[in-house]
Amino acid sequence: MVKTKQETLRKTNLIDSPFFKVFAKNYLDYLGNSNPTHKQLAEIQALLSNTWIRLPICFDLRLSEQEKQCLYLSAQGKEVKEIAAFLKVSTRRVTQHRxxxxxxxxxxxxxxxxxxxxRFG
Structure with missing residues (x-):
């Protein structure tokens, strides 16, 4: 299968997405490596993106900036109150975003x- 330049660029952007960074760090922490090097994180991110993303799609246009931040912080394990404090909004607003x-x-x-x-960056 021949990859186009656009597919390659999208794949590179997905590897660098905050979701893969958080997931890779949490995965390595789960395996007992609580302080991974940048190289270890990059390797896990690449492995995860190659495994999970066959035909990446972009939903960035569908989610607002605060919705993306809310989802990102949720992926880090933050509670609704913590997300609200970080975004400087009410807990009700975070619930609405979710x-x-x-x-x-x-x-x-x-x-x-x-x-x-x-899966989709």
């Missing part, structure tokens, strides 16, 4: 939304 994310990504909970975010 509901919007679920609807846009066709998910029922935050865990499945994070998985969709990981």
């Amino acid at each position: 509901q919007s994310i679920f609807q846009k990504l066709n998910c029922k909970n935050i865990t499945s939304a994070i998985i969709v975010g990981l």
